[in-house]
Amino acid sequence: MQFHSLDDIRTFCRDLPGGNTGAAEAATLRQQVLTKPPGSLGRLEELAIWLARWQGRELPRLDCVTIAVFAGNHGVADRGVSAYPQAVTAQMVANFENGGAAINQIARLAGAELKVVPIELDRPTRDFTQAAAMDADAFLGAIDIGYHTVPPDGDLLVVGEMGIANTTAAATLCAALLGGGAVHWAGRGTGVDGAGLARKRAAIDAALEHHRAISGDPLKVAAAMGGRELAAIAGAVLAARRHKIPVLLDGFVATAAIVPLMRLNAGILEHCRAGHVSAESGHRALLDELGLDPLLDLGMRLGEASGAGVAILLLRAALACHAGMATFSEAGVSGKAG
Amino acid sequence: MQFHSLDDIRTFCRDLPGGNTGAAEAATLRQQVLTKPPGSLGRLEELAIWLARWQGRELPRLDCVTIAVFAGNHGVADRGVSAYPQAVTAQMVANFENGGAAINQIARLAGAELKVVPIELDRPTRDFTQAAAMDADAFLGAIDIGYHTVPPDGDLLVVGEMGIANTTAAATLCAALLGGGAVHWAGRGTGVDGAGLARKRAAIDAALEHHRAISGDPLKVAAAMGGRELAAIAGAVLAARRHKIPVLLDGFVATAAIVPLMRLNAGILEHCRAGHVSAESGHRALLDELGLDPLLDLGMRLGEASGAGVAILLLRAALACHAGMATFSEAGVSGKAG
Numbered sequence: 209m210q211f212h213s214l215d216d217i218r219t220f221c222r223d224l225p226g227g228n229t230g231a232a233e234a235a236t237l238r239q240q241v242l243t244k245p246p247g248s249l250g251r252l253e254e255l256a257i258w259l260a261r262w263q264g265r266e267l268p269r270l271d272c273v274t275i276a277v278f279a280g281n282h283g284v285a286d287r288g289v290s291a292y293p294q295a296v297t298a299q300m301v302a303n304f305e306n307g308g309a310a311i312n313q314i315a316r317l318a319g320a321e322l323k324v325v326p327i328e329l330d331r332p333t334r335d336f337t338q339a340a341a342m343d344a345d346a347f348l349g350a351i352d353i354g355y356h357t358v359p360p361d362g363d364l365l366v367v368g369e370m371g372i373a374n375t376t377a378a379a380t381l382c383a384a385l386l387g388g389g390a391v392h393w394a395g396r397g398t399g400v401d402g403a404g405l406a407r408k409r410a411a412i413d414a415a416l417e418h419h420r421a422i423s424g425d426p427l428k429v430a431a432a433m434g435g436r437e438l439a440a441i442a443g444a445v446l447a448a449r450r451h452k453i454p455v456l457l458d459g460f461v462a463t464a465a466i467v468p469l470m471r472l473n474a475g476i477l478e479h480c481r482a483g484h485v486s487a488e489s490g491h492r493a494l495l496d497e498l499g500l501d502p503l504l505d506l507g508m509r510l511g512e513a514s515g516a517g518v519a520i521l522l523l524r525a526a527l528a529c530h531a532g533m534a535t536f537s538e539a540g541v542s543g544k545a546g
Numbered sequence: 547m548q549f550h551s552l553d554d555i556r557t558f559c560r561d562l563p564g565g566n567t568g569a570a571e572a573a574t575l576r577q578q579v580l581t582k583p584p585g586s587l588g589r590l591e592e593l594a595i596w597l598a599r600w601q602g603r604e605l606p607r608l609d610c611v612t613i614a615v616f617a618g619n620h621g622v623a624d625r626g627v628s629a630y631p632q633a634v635t636a637q638m639v640a641n642f643e644n645g646g647a648a649i650n651q652i653a654r655l656a657g658a659e660l661k662v663v664p665i666e667l668d669r670p671t672r673d674f675t676q677a678a679a680m681d682a683d684a685f686l687g688a689i690d691i692g693y694h695t696v697p698p699d700g701d702l703l704v705v706g707e708m709g710i711a712n713t714t715a716a717a718t719l720c721a722a723l724l725g726g727g728a729v730h731w732a733g734r735g736t737g738v739d740g741a742g743l744a745r746k747r748a749a750i751d752a753a754l755e756h757h758r759a760i761s762g763d764p765l766k767v768a769a770a771m772g773g774r775e776l777a778a779i780a781g782a783v784l785a786a787r788r789h790k791i792p793v794l795l796d797g798f799v800a801t802a803a804i805v806p807l808m809r810l811n812a813g814i815l816e817h818c819r820a821g822h823v824s825a826e827s828g829h830r831a832l833l834d835e836l837g838l839d840p841l842l843d844l845g846m847r848l849g850e851a852s853g854a855g856v857a858i859l860l861l862r863a864a865l866a867c868h869a870g871m872a873t874f875s876e877a878g879v880s881g882k883a884g
Contacts, residue, residue: 242648243638243641243646243647243648244647244648244848245629245630245736245737245847245848246737247737247847248736248737248846248847248848249648249846249848249852250825250844250845250846250847251844251845251846252844252846252856291583292583292880293880295880296879296880299877299878299879299880300581300879302877302878303581303872303877303879306872306877307872308581308871308872308876308877309581309582309871309872309877310580310581310582310587310867310871312870312871313863313866313867313869313870313871314863314866314867316866316870317862317863317866398583398586399583399584399585399586487588503844504842504860505843506588506589506590506841506860507588507589508586508587508588508589508590509583509585509586509588510582510583510586510587514587518590518859518860518863521856521859521860521862521863522842522844522856522859524655524859525651525652525655525856525859528651528652528654528655529648529651529652531651532650532651532654533646533647533648533650533651534641534644534645534646534647538646539637539640539641539644539646539647540637540640541634541637541638541641542630542631542633542634542637
């Protein structure tokens with residue numbers, strides 16, 4: 209196990225590894241001499257430089273791209289907070305394994321390896337309106353699973369999730385760690401109706417009340433009000449930082465999963481980009497809170513890394529231009545007048 | 547020649563060919579049974595259905611994708627409205643032909659054929675602050691070139707442009723046909739400075755004044771204040787409509803190029819989508835005016851079809867999911883509860 213205690217995580221987050229400034233500077237200089245007005249490729253330029261910084265290469269590559277989809281089940285599902293029965297988590301994992309889900313198609317198109325990681329689906333976390341969802345050992349175990357899902361020599365990590373009722377856990381984490389209350393963070397998830405949304409808000413309020421004593425400790429909050437797949441995402445993001453691998457976050461749940469780390473050290477966001485903003489109502493608010501500008505806004509709200517998976521294509525476009533374009537002098541194109 | 551007179555274009559636009567409602571309905575039904583909550587793929591669902599409607603196939607394809615980049619030169623460039631000398635138009639066309647530009651890299655990544663169509667670069671249009679940029683024959687000739695660039699059996703057309711000073715022409719067309727004045731539509735193009743921007747606004751105002759008598763006739767406005775590459779884009783969009791080929795528009799200039807057609811019949815927009823919104827200041831305003839919701843917002847402002855070229859990747863993602871995903875019954879996944 210990489211982190212034997214919550215303190216090990218706190219220690220790691222206190223002094224996060226940095227990116228490669230020299231590679232970022234070389235990539236920035238390269239962008240300035242390519243045959244286009246400076247800055248005219250917009251975020252494609254920024255993405256190429258960001259990849260250079262974390263990969264430590266002027267010319268980054270996307271040969272080893274991993275999409276990690278973690279799945280978990282949630283005791284709070286018993287409170288009627290989702291439009292779908294809990295059995296759908298395992299059914300969708302089987303669908304991932306059989307190649308029938310959206311993320312299978314997107315991963316193939318984007319040239320990424322899909323790793324599907326179900327975590328103890330037959331043992332849902334405890335209903336966190338009544339008790340801690342996980343004890344410290346269970347939480348660290350899930351962190352560890354996420355950590356070891358990441359190939360140390362990877363070029364890019366994309367994190368996503370599947371778990372009936374997990375937007376309730378995500379909203380609860382956000383409310384506990386960022387304030388704002390249940391109404392601000394709870395959305396319709398996979399499409400819950402008005403009564404279900406009311407139950408979801410009530411569950412969040414109950415959880416916040418029940419766990420009020422630990423609200424100042426981000427990791428204890430993550431264990432008590434999160435879920436195994438959210439913890440695994442946090443673990444994977446920590447591994448990516450250790451190995452200096454850039455990360456694309458998927459939707460509301462995947463982003464909420466790193467809020468506990470962000471509360472320990474906001475610098476955790478530096479190797480992360482938001483692949484997209486989902487239609488789940490809390491996601492835009494969360495991205496604004498974290499200062500993350502999403503790459504895509506397509507009204508998606510599927511989870512399973514689907515939005516960030518599509519965003520891999522934008523990184524490929526950024527690198528195609530970065531590596532393949534001629535410079536002004538190579539092409540004999542005049543620079544700016546005057 | 548397809549259109550022998552401006553009246554031929556008016557006649558075509560009066561009764562535009564429609565899409566295939568049956569194919570669109572079949573695609574819509576298919577989206578409803580794929581293993582995801584209904585609507586959760588957001589715009590990827592809408593795009594698959596839109597492609598189905600115009601291709602007339604429940605399962606659309608993107609085997610024959612053409613990116614057409616039209617290039618022209620502009621007499622108004624002599625007024626100092628651009629950051630670059632006019633020679634850059636031909637230099638960039640050579641760069642396209644040598645494979646060194648951004649669009650070459652993007653076209654390869656997106657699996658599209660790039661057609662670069664320079665139109666009489668050694669004969670710039672007349673300075674439209676003083677005279678009509680083109681007479682009717684020159685305008686129809688450029689329309690015709692655009693029209694015949696489109697393969698009748700294509701699956702998708704992407705239109706873009708290159709032409710020093712052409713954001714001045716685009717802004718002038720918008721001001722003439724949509725109102726709002728020079729300040730509303732003139733932006734910094736490739737990066738003109740404050741004095742250049744003032745010259746650009748003055749040129750637009752002068753053109754509007756000079757051609758006030760024809761402001762009620764969209765096609766005469768397009769000839770008098772547009773440019774050859776803008777006319778060619780309009781011709782290509784007309785051909786795509788004739789052959790029922792869906793179109794992705796690139797940035798401000800490519801979108802402005804179809805405003806004259808839109809003023810004849812707003813239905814021209816039905817087979818078109820905005821590939822992106824550029825950082826050129828008038829583009830967002832123009833898309834809002836046309837009711838087009840861009841697929842990407844990456845701060846790009848390069849032209850040469852680069853933004854819409856990247857958006858091809860989103861269409862591929864939409865179709866990968868549409869064609870490849872399992873249905874609920876195939877996958878044995880439970881539908882929505884209750």
